[in-house]
Amino acid sequence: GENVEQHPSTLSVQEGDSAVIKCTYSDSASNYFPWYKQELGKRPQLIIDIRSNVGEKKDQRIAVTLNKTAKHFSLHITETQPEDSAVYFCADPGRYQKVTFGTGTKLQVIP
Amino acid sequence: NAGVTQTPKFRILKIGQSMTLQCTQDMNHNYMYWYRQDPGMGLKLIYYSVGAGITDKGEVPNGYNVSRSTTEDFPLRLELAAPSQTSVYFCASSSTSGSYNEQFFGPGTRLTVL
Numbered sequence: 510g511e512n513v514e515q516h517p518s519t520l521s522v523q524e525g526d527s528a529v530i531k532c533t534y535s536d537s538a539s540n541y542f543p544w545y546k547q548e549l550g551k552r553p554q555l556i557i558d559i560r561s562n563v564g565e566k567k568d569q570r571i572a573v574t575l576n577k578t579a580k581h582f583s584l585h586i587t588e589t590q591p592e593d594s595a596v597y598f599c600a601d602p603g604r605y606q607k608v609t610f611g612t613g614t615k616l617q618v619i620p
Numbered sequence: 621n622a623g624v625t626q627t628p629k630f631r632i633l634k635i636g637q638s639m640t641l642q643c644t645q646d647m648n649h650n651y652m653y654w655y656r657q658d659p660g661m662g663l664k665l666i667y668y669s670v671g672a673g674i675t676d677k678g679e680v681p682n683g684y685n686v687s688r689s690t691t692e693d694f695p696l697r698l699e700l701a702a703p704s705q706t707s708v709y710f711c712a713s714s715s716t717s718g719s720y721n722e723q724f725f726g727p728g729t730r731l732t733v734l
Contacts, residue, residue: 543722552710552725553663598662600723606651606670606716607678608723610663 512536513601515611522589523619530614532599533581542575542582545598547613553598557584589618621646626711626726633701633733641696641729643711651714652694653723654678654686656707663710669694701733 512535522528534542543558559566559573559582566573572585586593599611627642645652650671655663665678669688683705685697694713698705711726 541721545723552727553723554725555722558722606714607668607676608653608665609679610655610665612662 513599513609513611515599515614517614518612519615519617521617521619524589524591526589528584528586528589528593528616528618530584530597530599530616531581532583532601532611533579534601535580536601536603537580538604539601541602542573543600544571544573544584545600545610547596547598549595556597586616589616591618591620594618623647624711624713624724624726626709626729628729629727630730631732633698633731635701635703635733637701638697638699639701639731641698641709641711641731643694643696643726644692645694645711645713645724646692647713647715647724648691649713649715649724650691651716652688653712653714654684654694654696655710655712656680656705657710657728658707666696666709698731703733705731706733707731 514533540561545553546556547553557571557573559575570587575582596613596615598613602608624645653668654666657663664680667686669675672691675686709729712723714721714723
C-alpha cells in the first residue's frame with residue numbers, strides 16, 4: 510500500500526443524515542480494505558473491513574463498498590449519531606503488509 | 621489477554637537525549653508496527669516487523685531504530701531526540717493467518733521533546 514488518498518478531510522452532517530468517505534489506492538494487488546475509527550485522545554480501532562472477493566459489506570449502520578476496477582473503497586454511515594463524531598482512517602496493507610493509512614476524515618455530527 | 625501494551629504513557633525528553641518506547645503483545649501476532657501521529661494528522665509508519673528477527677523501514681524511519689528478538693516485544697529506540705520527534709507513538713500488531721487481518725493498537729505514548 511504505497512499511495513492512499515482519502516476524501517474529504519472534514520465532513521459535517523446533521524444528526525440522522527448519511528456520511529460517505531472515500532479512499533483511492535494504487536496497488537492492484539491489494540486485497541484487504543479496513544476502516545478505523547479514532548475518537549479524541551484514543552487509539553484507532555477497526556470498525557469494518559472488506560476483502561477483495563466481495564463488493565459490499567454491511568454492519569448495522571455502517572457499510573463499506575469496494576470498486577476494484579476503479580481502485581476505490583468507501584465507508585457509508587447511515588442515520589448518523591453524535592457518537593459517530595471522530596476521525597476515520599482507511600488503510601491499505603498492500604502486498605507486503607507495509608500498511609499505508611489514509612490522511613483521515615474528521616466527521617462532525619451536529620445534534 | 622492484555623492485547624497490545626505500551627510504556628511509558630507520557631514522556632518529556634530534552635534535545636539530544638535517548639529513550640526506548642516499549643511495546644508488548646500477548647496475542648502471538650507475527651506482525652508488529654510502529655506509527656507516529658502528529659497533532660491533527662494521520663498515522664505514519666516508522667518501522668514494521670513480519671516476525672522475530674525481521675524488521676523493515678516504513679515511511680519515516682530516520683532518527684529511530686527497532687529490534688524484534690521475540691514474538692511479543694517490539695521496542696522503538698530514539699537516539700538524539702529532536703523537537704521534530706514530538707508526537708504520539710502507537711504500536712500495533714496483527715496476525716495474517718493466510719490473509720491480512722485487523723490491526724490492534726496499543727494506547728499510545730505521548731512524547732514531547734524540548
